[in-house]
Amino acid sequence: MSSTSPTPDHGAQPAVTVSEVIKSYGGRRAVDEVSLEVRRGEFFGLLGPNGAGKSTLVEIMEGLRKADSGSVTVFGESPWPRNTALLPRMGVQTQSSAFFVRQTVHEHLRTVAALFGADPGAVDATLDAVGLGGRHGIRVDSLSGGQRQRLAIASALVHGPELIFLDEPTAALDPEGRRDLWEVLRGLKAQGRTIVYTTHHLDEAEALCDRVGILVAGRLVVTDAPQNLIGTFGATSRLLVPLGRIDEQKAASLPGVDGVTVQGGHLVLETRATGRVLAALDPLTGLDGVQTRTPSLEDVYLDITARQSQAPTPLTTDNTNNQEQQA
Numbered sequence: 607m608s609s610t611s612p613t614p615d616h617g618a619q620p621a622v623t624v625s626e627v628i629k630s631y632g633g634r635r636a637v638d639e640v641s642l643e644v645r646r647g648e649f650f651g652l653l654g655p656n657g658a659g660k661s662t663l664v665e666i667m668e669g670l671r672k673a674d675s676g677s678v679t680v681f682g683e684s685p686w687p688r689n690t691a692l693l694p695r696m697g698v699q700t701q702s703s704a705f706f707v708r709q710t711v712h713e714h715l716r717t718v719a720a721l722f723g724a725d726p727g728a729v730d731a732t733l734d735a736v737g738l739g740g741r742h743g744i745r746v747d748s749l750s751g752g753q754r755q756r757l758a759i760a761s762a763l764v765h766g767p768e769l770i771f772l773d774e775p776t777a778a779l780d781p782e783g784r785r786d787l788w789e790v791l792r793g794l795k796a797q798g799r800t801i802v803y804t805t806h807h808l809d810e811a812e813a814l815c816d817r818v819g820i821l822v823a824g825r826l827v828v829t830d831a832p833q834n835l836i837g838t839f840g841a842t843s844r845l846l847v848p849l850g851r852i853d854e855q856k857a858a859s860l861p862g863v864d865g866v867t868v869q870g871g872h873l874v875l876e877t878r879a880t881g882r883v884l885a886a887l888d889p890l891t892g893l894d895g896v897q898t899r900t901p902s903l904e905d906v907y908l909d910i911t912a913r914q915s916q917a918p919t920p921l922t923t924d925n926t927n928n929q930e931q932q933a
């Protein structure tokens with residue numbers, strides 16, 4: 607990766623602005639009037655079920671697809687038609703990233719670096735960063751799926767872009783590979799780079815993203831920081847009590863319990879008042895072996911996408927955006 611880092615300037619013009627973008631395929635809207643901003647230095651996650659329009663939207667931001675209507679700017683400029691001035695500033699990994707398959711890993715990345723006029727010295731460092739340091743001499747067509755994915759990510763990073771688009775970068779990675787890539791992405795963010803990425807891993811989005819946007823059937827239904835979404839749409843917490851300690855009816859009658867189910871070897875108590883329920887449980891069952899599960903981004907996501915697929919309606923706007931606009 608290039609050693610030059612962008613200076614984070616959070617008050618500056620956004621890295622990406624999407625305004626009322628529509629894209630249809632054969633009369634069916636894949637992206638349906640989406641507007642959003644990605645700030646400089648931000649780690650922005652696009653979430654949504656398969657077919658929600660994430661890749662289409664990201665490809666429109668990258669200048670790889672043309673919107674039917676609406677506008678997109680990247681660093682204040684339109685990425686479409688292909689804007690060569692923007693290319694050195696953007697790194698793109700798509701789900702169908704192209705490879706020079708007959709080359710070795712090192713040759714491939716050297717070729718990509720040369721295409722961007724990047725420092726050849728960045729090749730080794732980038733391969734090390736994505737965990738391909740020991741794979742320099744292997745031909746690209748002999749790589750495993752996960753290794754190809756790492757190489758695609760390396761190809762998006764080698765020229766040190768300010769804005770990085772990654773489409774499901776951790777999809778083919780094993781758990782260790784995923785965690786290693788998290789560290790790479792955190793490092794890029796720490797350097798002030800802007801990252802826009804899609805993922806189906808909600809734990810990952812919660813751990814990495816400053817803000818996420820949830821797309822359902824082409825519509826951006828909510829955009830906010832993961833913690834704000836959990837606070838606003840906060841699913842209930844769950845207390846897992848080993849079976850046999852308390853009967854279901856008694857548990858359901860405890861103050862603060864919203865619902866009770868049996869799952870596996872546990873009675874699961876849904877609550878928005880964890881402290882109250884724990885205090886009520888303690889004298890009845892003791893708290894040994896009682897587990898508390900706080901709501902996660904995954905709970906909120908599943909709740910929002912289920913409700914939205916039945917009756918799509920815009921949810922509240924971005925809290926952080928509003929605060930900044932009011933300030």
Ligand code: ADP
Pocket residue numbers: 631636654655656657658659660661662663
């Ligand atoms: P996601 O990335 O969220 O899975 P996509 O953007 O890939 O969603 O797809 C959104 C919708 O657009 C889907 O219904 C998909 O079948 C359709 N679609 C995507 N690309 C094309 C294409 N090139 N031609 C026709 N339909 C497409």
